[in-house]
Amino acid sequence: MDVQLPSFGSGLVVAGFDWDHGNRDKCQTHGLSLAAVESAFRGPLAVFPDPVHSAAEERFKAIGRTGQGRWVFIVFTLRALGGATFIRPISARYMHRREVEHYETQAAEAAERSGG
Numbered sequence: 040m041d042v043q044l045p046s047f048g049s050g051l052v053v054a055g056f057d058w059d060h061g062n063r064d065k066c067q068t069h070g071l072s073l074a075a076v077e078s079a080f081r082g083p084l085a086v087f088p089d090p091v092h093s094a095a096e097e098r099f100k101a102i103g104r105t106g107q108g109r110w111v112f113i114v115f116t117l118r119a120l121g122g123a124t125f126i127r128p129i130s131a132r133y134m135h136r137r138e139v140e141h142y143e144t145q146a147a148e149a150a151e152r153s154g155g
Contacts, residue, residue: 053080054123062128069132071111076131078106079113085146089114098129102142110134110142 056077066076084103092098092114101113113131117124134142 052124053117053126054120055125057118057120057125057127062130066128066131069130071105071131071133075105075107075109076111076113076128079103079111079131080126081106085142102134110139112138 056073058073063073066073079101080103082104084101087100089098089100096116098114098116101115102110103113104110110133111131112134114129116127116129118127119125
């Protein structure tokens with residue numbers, strides 16, 4: 040499976056996605072199909088730790104685009120199942136215009152500071 044998680048280094052191999060009734064319904068409540076959520080992980084993705092919500096398991100926040108180019112915000116964790124690693128989306132939603140503008144400004148400033 041071709042999933043890009045640059046924050047985890049090149050050694051992370053992801054076997055797929057871990058969907059069940061709970062996380063499937065939560066993501067679809069916000070208007071995203073499972074395919075749209077999964078497509079965001081196939082392109083460039085900004086991943087940040089979420090220590091505030093990581094008491095029971097380590098969680099991450101991600102910002103990326105669906106295959107149709109819409110910006111999404113995804114909260115997920117990684118699950119080891121049967122010796123393989125799976126992405127378990129916890130929540131996903133489309134980003135609001137102001138959130139996208141803020142993210143793009145911050146990303147441009149970070150790239151400028153790093154000389155990129």
